[in-house]
Amino acid sequence: MSWKIKALKKSPWVFHVNTGACNNCDIEIVNCLTPKFDVERLGIKLVGSPRHADALLVTGVVTAQAAPRLREVYRQTPKPCAVFCIGACACATGIFNSGYHVVGPVDKIIRELDPNAIIAYVPGCPPKPEAIISGVVQALSAI
């Protein structure tokens, strides 16, 4: 598996999954791609299909309707696949913790499916683009 991990860390391609977020984290993720931060110069690319993804950037609380879809997206990714929980909601459901339609957080849903999944957390409401970039770099160097 080690060569796979080595390959995973070079130019990670990411797929963005919103599971019931307020949009802020999602926009900060897109912000990372725009001229001020421009992560594409580092080889990080947003891809259109989970089958091309080295990492999932997951935002949001995971609502009851989104949970089966999140599982399906994770199933479709080639393994190993790193899961990044972006923002307070994805990390621990945040302010929506008592919501009746909330079944998250993200790590609970992913661990049910794959107990050995690689999961990293970037807290913040929303995390600044700098924090997202730093979180991805730190997590990849720790794997």
Next chain:
Amino acid sequence: MNREELDNKLSEIRNKLTGIEHTTDKRIYLLCESENAYDVCKFLFEEVGTRFVIASGVDAEKRFEVLYHFAYDSLGAVITVKASIRNHENPAIESIAPFLPGAEWIEREIHDLLGIEITNHPNMKRLILADDWPEGVYPLRKEMDAKLADGWRCKTSSRPPVRPASGRKVPLGKPVLPVGPFHPLQEEMEFFQLTVDGEIVTDIDMRISYNHRGMEKISESLQFDQVPYLVSRICGICSASHPLAYVQAVEEIAGIEPPERALYVRTIINELERIHSHLLWVGLAGHFIGYDTVFMWAWKYREPVLDLLEEITGNRNNYGNVKVGGCREDIPDELIPKLLKELDKLENKTEMLTKAVLDDPVLHARLKGIGILKNKDAIDYAVTGPTARGSDVPIDVRRDDPYAAYGLLDWKVITQPEGDVFAKAVVRLLETLESIKIVREALQKLPKGPVTVEVKEIPPGEGCGHAEAPRGETFHYVRSDGGNRPVRHKMRAPSFVNVPSFRASCIGGHIADVTLTLASVDPCYSCTERLAVVDGRGKVVHDYDVLLRMSREKTAQIQKDLGWPGLKLEDPEIG
């Protein structure tokens, strides 16, 4: 119609009502029994000419209430029809959607969340709750409180979803184009089902719920002062207007007048929000038609606005600055020269961007006549914000029911008559320039003084607050029983009424234009990525990339036909 004439007009329906209440000059409550609600609503919509805002269902212990909120924009008044349903066992009320298509979604929502039977509804399918949600469990009923306190949660099945469920039935053999629910570019999940005939879209249906977090229930468990933090997270880009609308509703209940400086600070933060939101939309619209330069530039010019907001409030988004009775943070006077300087720079860049868009013959050819929302449809679907103003419906809460400091400043409402994507782009770009002017004037006129008054208790009562968010009117209805928490808090985001108008603007258009038309209302879920065209037997013919390519090829073809070499813009910073 002035206020007196309005009162006279309303007295025509007096025999159907059990009472009329006024809480303030601009808030009228018409009380009636559930059997008469249909007639009263029809009278208000068709005879009085009000705009439907939203309905909210309330579980009032021994009976249910359904509140239909209508806005009479030329007076800035909100007229609420309060229909009470005496039968708590089997509550039912007649649908108003047959004459008011804008009410279709909210009636489905009331059915989902409160279990009120809506009779004669054109499309009664589950809308807001998950496919896995058990039948007969209604989260907004008071009896759910104990169940939820015990930790009850919806269980989800682990089987893979075959295809997202949607409402409308598709005739067998008709090609279907499912859109969503995931799309990698940005924003939320959303599922659209388009029925197509060749290149032409013949029907469209939507399924939401992916993003339903149950905030109205959570709000009932928070104190009045904690709720602004929750509602600022309804939508990250409207995180100034939602708390403002809520706070105005509570201030209406308690009769609180915030100090003048606080009104100006609220205005400045709300307008900065509008600037960054509109620039965000211009960028995305550019991306969808293949002008990625516009995308990158608009988002680059948006960054300094976020920096300014961070400097004022401490956060790039989710400002948490507004509270009942004023603002939490003041704008320091020494920051004002810097803000004014940044605004000048921003104005130059926005003007350049506006010129580039308005003078480009390719954009004229590509965006004009696409996704037209006719004036009549805009009124029937009760759309708000730039979507309405692009269809020549001159409504703007900032002018109609002035709040914050808008009544004290000089600015104008932008409207366009055409209703197509180009008109909406023009409205947004010109509004951005108008917003820059508002912020500048507000900063120059900023009065001295405190930004907050002391608030002790919120008395029993009810209040409606609305504010003009970048996408349209946000509306909050709050009911208090004299305790420290709201007993009912209805929130309505502008996309809830703007999104269903796709039925009017997409049908009859080309598939290549759908991405753009869906994006043109700036939905809080501009579901345009990860679509697939499926033929009658469920075989995938086109995926999302193909559709995006089709949209871009159409632009390229127009460029070629016009003999246009491509987009040429001059960056003031480089040039």
